[in-house]
Amino acid sequence: MLFICRIFEEVGGIENELMQLKHHVSTQKKLIKDLIDGIFVKALSEDTFEFFIEEPVSAEPSPLSKLEAHTHNVSETLDTLLFEHRLNEALAILEMEARTFQVIQLEETSPPDVLSFYNSAMLERKAMLANQFNIVAENPRTPAPELQKALVGLCRLGDPHLATQLLLKYYHSRVATGIHHLQCSKSFLHGVYMRELSKLVFSMILKQQEAL
Structure with a gap:
C-alpha cells in the first residue's frame, strides 16, 4: 500500500513538472513570437523609410x-x-x-x-x-505687286540672293513671252522686230524702277 502511495506521489510530481514545462514552453513561444514580430516591424519600418528616401513621390511638373x-x-x-x-x-x-x-x-x-x-x-x-x-x-x-512683296519678304528674311534669282527668272519669262508674241505678230514680218523687242525690254525696266 505504501508502495502504491509513493507511485501516486511520483506521478503527481511528474505531472507538476510537465505543467511547469508546458508553461515554460508557452512562455518561450510567446517571447520568440514577440521577438520575431518586433524584428519584422523594425525591418518593415526600415524598408519603408528607405523606400521613401530612394523613391520619393514624383513632384508635379514645374510650370512652363x-x-x-x-x-x-x-x-x-x-x-x-x-x-x-x-x-x-x-x-x-x-x-x-x-x-x-x-x-x-x-x-x-x-x-x-x-x-x-x-x-x-x-x-x-x-x-x-x-x-x-x-x-x-x-x-x-x-x-507684279504681289511678286514684289514676296521678293521684298525674302530680302527681309535674309535671303536677297534667292530674291534676285526669282526676279531674273520672272523677267526672263516675261521677255520670252514677249518675244513669242512679236514673232507671231505682223511686226516681225515687217522687219521691226528689234525695235519692238527693245521697247518691250525698256518698258519692263521702267515699270520695275517705278515699283521700287
Whole structure:
C-alpha cells in the first residue's frame, strides 16, 4: 500500500513538472513570437523609410517658364498666319521675335535648352515663311505687286540672293513671252522686230524702277 502511495506521489510530481514545462514552453513561444514580430516591424519600418528616401513621390511638373510659354504662343500664332497665307503679318512677327531673341541672349537669364527650343521654333517658322514667299514668286500668274512683296519678304528674311534669282527668272519669262508674241505678230514680218523687242525690254525696266 505504501508502495502504491509513493507511485501516486511520483506521478503527481511528474505531472507538476510537465505543467511547469508546458508553461515554460508557452512562455518561450510567446517571447520568440514577440521577438520575431518586433524584428519584422523594425525591418518593415526600415524598408519603408528607405523606400521613401530612394523613391520619393514624383513632384508635379514645374510650370512652363515665361519664355517656353511665349514660344508656344508665338508658334501657334505664326502657324495660323501661315495657314491663312497672311505672310506680311507673319513676317512682322518674326522680325520682332528676332530682336527679342537678341535681347534674351544678352540677358543670359534663360536656360540653354529653353533658349535653343525658342530659337529652333522661330527658325522653323522662318523657313516655312520663306518657302511660301518662294511659291508666290515662282507662280507665273502672280501679279507684279504681289511678286514684289514676296521678293521684298525674302530680302527681309535674309535671303536677297534667292530674291534676285526669282526676279531674273520672272523677267526672263516675261521677255520670252514677249518675244513669242512679236514673232507671231505682223511686226516681225515687217522687219521691226528689234525695235519692238527693245521697247518691250525698256518698258519692263521702267515699270520695275517705278515699283521700287
